[in-house]
Amino acid sequence: MSTEVRVPTLGESVTEATVATWFKKPGDSVAVDEMLCELETDKVTVEVPSPIAGTLSEIVAAEGETVGVDALLAQISEGGADSAAASAPKANSDAAPAEKPADTPATGGTGTVNAGPEDTKPRDPEDAPSAQKLMAEKGIDRDAVTATGKDGRVMKEDVLKALAQPKAAAPVAAPRAASSADQADREERVKMTRLRQTIAKRLKDSQNTAAMLTTYNEVDMTAVMDLRNEYKDLFLKKHGVKLGFMSFFTKACIHALHEVPEVNAEIDGTDVVYKNYVNMGIAAGTPTGLVVPVLKDADQMSFAGIEKAIAEMGGKARDGKLSMADMQGGTFTISNGGVYGSLMSSPILNPPQSGILGMHKIQDRPMAINGQVVIRPMMYLALSYDHRIVDGKGAVTFLVRVKEALEDPRRLLMDL
Structure with missing residues (x-):
């Protein structure tokens, strides 16, 4: 049997x-x-x-x-x-x-793969008749439409989305220069994984679709580092998990999102969808590429709950055990390039989200405090946002609230 x-x-x-x-x-x-x-x-x-x-x-x-x-x-x-x-x-x-x-x-x-000589090249998928008709009527080139149908078929709704997007000059890809014989022997050609292809497509789609802008600020990490050093041993003993910086940043972002809700919203056609909850995406690098597991209802979690969830998701990401459900439904994302030594960067939005916070390396720098030059552990923060829905005032206010909450964590307890 x-x-x-x-x-x-x-x-x-x-x-x-x-x-x-x-x-x-x-x-x-x-x-x-x-x-x-x-x-x-x-x-x-x-x-x-x-x-x-x-x-x-x-x-x-x-x-x-x-x-x-x-x-x-x-x-x-x-x-x-x-x-x-x-x-x-x-x-x-x-x-x-x-x-x-x-x-x-x-x-x-x-x-299945047919082994006949005529099938040495993949056949182009047959687009939906309604899509073909609409493309012909509107004079749209098929390459300008992102296909979502099975096997890469273009559907009518794909053409409608392409029509709704603002016209942009098509980029001209520079042809790859031929390698000399001695160089070709030292090159290796590896097919991109589906994950890497999807990352590339989503990031480029995000740049093409959103009116993306980045605003910057810097935060003095002295208060957070002192608080962490004071309670890390007691925290580990009681909760069984280390107290890291991510829980402070997650809490600070949640606090700021409540004041500037458009950063936690998304655009759906001509509607703005405001989320009365926070599903926090935490970007994580893995050997196969960048993934963004999501902490569902992070605004209802304690510091310990956030740290435990991050540790669990991080382990699953490293082991390749993340499920689709683990990475769906995010409303805002935090990306920590500082763990790799990045001092400053402009993160790219994770569509359809309207905001992403970039954390960076903590570095001692001379700062003017009350007329005196002192050395403080400083971090640059970057907020990339969709300017179609978030105005400059809202973006700057959000980043300032994050800065204030980190420089004086007591504000989080009193919702200030």
């Missing part, structure tokens, strides 16, 4: 994934819940476990193929290695046509 292994549900709005790695090959014995393969989506890596104990008799979707939700990945035969030995040669021969050279792109969401 054979059991099918299919692509699991990948998360809200995610319809396809790429088969990244097979941990087993046809003929291998597998145990219940043993990992068979990894699927790479736009945001996370999904592990596919074995539903039964038996033998992997056939791999249907090879590494590098794009597969849709519920697509067939493999077949598992119940029984031991003896029954697998007979089926292994057939499985290998069946799976062979699915294999393709590393530089041949997958055809799309069907999870």
